[in-house]
Amino acid sequence: MAPRPPDGPVAAWELNLTGFTDAVPPKRTGQGAPARPGVYVIAAGDCVPHIGTSGNLQTRIRTLASLGNHRGSTEVLCAAHCTQQTPTVRWGETGTADARSIESAFKKLGEPPQPRGRFQDCVNGTDLRHALVESAGASSWEAGYIDALFEVGEQLHRIFAPRFHPLWDHVGWPPGPWVPPDAIPGGGQRPD
Numbered sequence: 001m002a003p004r005p006p007d008g009p010v011a012a013w014e015l016n017l018t019g020f021t022d023a024v025p026p027k028r029t030g031q032g033a034p035a036r037p038g039v040y041v042i043a044a045g046d047c048v049p050h051i052g053t054s055g056n057l058q059t060r061i062r063t064l065a066s067l068g069n070h071r072g073s074t075e076v077l078c079a080a081h082c083t084q085q086t087p088t089v090r091w092g093e094t095g096t097a098d099a100r101s102i103e104s105a106f107k108k109l110g111e112p113p114q115p116r117g118r119f120q121d122c123v124n125g126t127d128l129r130h131a132l133v134e135s136a137g138a139s140s141w142e143a144g145y146i147d148a149l150f151e152v153g154e155q156l157h158r159i160f161a162p163r164f165h166p167l168w169d170h171v172g173w174p175p176g177p178w179v180p181p182d183a184i185p186g187g188g189q190r191p192d
């Protein structure tokens, strides 16, 4: 059964996700999402940084978890940074046309990241970008590279390369599957 969009003037982060799965962490492999069309909603703590549709939920969610060619990457990473919560994903399997109409009903309530009152600076990953650039030193090569990656908004896995690890140690690792297993000495949030 297709989930219905919420009725009335509810806040965008109070989406009616009847018919969606429970919230699970996004994973690079073994996500469990079907290779079929649907809608998915990402949350991190109280923030909803991304809502999307795909003809293949499995591939799309994996692409986000691996920070590949996925335009939601900057906002999801920033929400993880700002809330210090591992993002989760819920999806609803529907036909492609239904997926689009559900997405558009959700986004009519407010374009993610939501709620904007608290998470305005997650738009385009602004908060995280500034933290990284400041930590790198605004005129450094690393800062220029980080700015360019955030401008493009894809392939964000590149800022988790070893040369950037000191920056992450300084600004804090955004919890999620992008944290390399050896990145946090003595434990901490690790990917599944």
Ligand SMILES: [Zn+2]
Pocket (backbone or CB within 6 Å): 078, 079, 081, 082, 121, 122, 123, 125, 127, 128
């Ligand atoms: Zn943020």
